[in-house]
Amino acid sequence: MGEPTRAWPGETLTRVPFWVYQDEANYQTELRRIFEGPTWNYLCLESDVARPGEFRTTFVGEMPVIVVRGQDGAIHAFENRCAHRGALIALDDAGSVKNAFQCVYHAWSYDLRGNLIGIAFEKGSNGRGGMPPEFCKADHGPRKLRTTMLCGLVFGTLAPETPPIEEYLGSEILGRLRRVMRKPVAVLGRFTQALPNNWKLYFENVKDTYHASLLHAFFGTFRITRLTQGGGVLVSPDGAHHASYTIGVPEDAKSAAYREQGIRSELDGFRLADARLLDSVDEFDDGIQLQILTVFPNLVIQQVQNSLAVRQVLPKGLGAMELHWTYIGFADDSPELRQRRLRQANLVGPAGYVSMEDGCVGGFVQRGAVAASDEVSVVNMGGEGTDSMDTRATEASVRGFWKAYRRYMGA
Amino acid sequence: MLERVVRLNADYARVIDDDRLEDWPAFFTEKCLYKVTSADNHRRGLEVGVIYADSNGMLRDRVAALREANIYERQTYRHLIGLPAIVGAEAEVTRAETPFLVVRIMRDGTMDLFATGRYLDALVDDGGALRFRERVVVCDSGRFDTLLAIPL
Secondary structure, eight states: OOOOOOOOSSSOSSEEEGGGGTOHHHHHHHIIIIITSSSOEEEEEGGGGOSTTEEEEEEETTEEEEEEEOTTSOEEEEESOOTTTOOOSOOSSEEEOSSEEEOTTTOOEEETTSOEEEOTTTTOBTTBSOOOTTOOGGGOOOOEEEEEEETTEEEEESOTTOOOHHHHHOHHHHHHHHHHSOSOEEEEEEEEEEESSOHHHHHHHHHOTTTHHHHOHHHHHTTSSOTTSSEEEEEOTTSSOEEEEEEOOOOOTTOOHHHHTTOTTOOTTOOOSOGGGGOOOOTTSSOEEEEEEEETTTEEEEEETTEEEEEEEEEOSTTOEEEEEEEEEETTOOHHHHHHHHHHGGGSSTTOTTTHHHHHHHHHHHHHTTTOTTSEEEOOTTOSOOOOBSOSSOOHHHHHHHHHHHHHHTO | OHHHHHHHHHHHHHHHHTTOGGGGGGGEEEEEEEEEEEHHHHHHTOOOOSEEEOSHHHHHHHHHHHHHTOOOOOEEEEEEEOOOEEEEEOSSEEEEEEEEEEEEEETTSOEEEEEEEEEEEEEEEETTEEEEEEEEEEESOSEEESOOOSOO
């Protein structure tokens, strides 16, 4: 048996080898070159760390990170790893400190920028022991991230060369993001969904406009989105980010495309007993019922009618990941709109009428292709390119993902 | 009252675990609240649920969607419901708090401890039958494995 082949099938973006979901060495390279590379990782909401000393812990890829508001009001982020023995510095999901974090193991302490400022018994005890006098605290510390804020979202990067976030996203995706995140947000709740698949399978799924009305019968049946409805997909020039949208104009009731193809999502007899679920208001005044936006490599911003959520994609090993859901509204929501958001939260999340399937379909690929590492999947709908299209019967944004992925990976 | 609540919980568990979901909405009054949330959200007063139904119709819709629209791998639950604590009794409403544990059995035989938590209930006598006017399912963990299809 020779070494397994780890080659890409040429330059085409229409074929993706299955080993990319299965190869441990490739996964480790992804963590270094993508998550810890020149990308902007979503970290938390700005409102999560509203006051000086407030912090949240999260991850960049698998690297644990502390995000904290400094005394100067700026938001800092650094690796959640003590420079001494490598223990976690902060143990809670969120909290507040005064001026410093202290590692529980040997009480080494860090200021809110992640600088090592204190070593317990640095000068020893009774003149004995302690650190050598030449030990320089400034040379030791957890890795620091550069942070940036956009519309109440906090992003971080480890690479000095990552371009400004506006440039990173491109004007089209930036405009789509600003459309939703346009006011101060209010958090309605958080859940974590553990998915039994490689992180890329979920990120591709979110970018895949082709599957939405086919896999998710609930969507199609209630005409929340169908491929025959108005809408399209925008892909950033580098392929990395996307926004897909559906325009809420009722389709021609006579449209029989789904029925003629015998597609499962056509369930004529299905009607809601309580139609308030889908009773939504056009809060963005543009007729767009649904918009799904991704920021490479770990953020999804979702508007499904009046249900808004921020989803953070966190890899947890080769074949596992977590999706961290933060359901949001706006601080100035009326009680009626808030109630609507709570009802429409049924559409999304781990038990979502139109997203439940996304929790398991990545696992179906992970399990189905387990013996196919030298085979390829086909990503050919809508041609071979990654350009924006005014239809969703395309896999342009999935190809965009692979275009960006291969560039970051040098593959 | 304690005995009535215990009996209600036993019937509730059997309906779900025996896959008689069509009978599940009848445990609730017409105007009701059924919500599945986490202890953390509950403690912080964050209102959202992974399931949030504020009418009996929404419960029936949940069952219809599971039967007709949603795709999930074949699975069953085994509920173990503990003894209720009666934590309040107003004029017509009894409040109970009851611990539960749910094992999920997948089609390939994998058994997982899927959820633990407590039911926070507001119970009323509805024409001779004890029903939930409110059942808030407070899961100890806010982390759900793969998906939550069948109600807890």
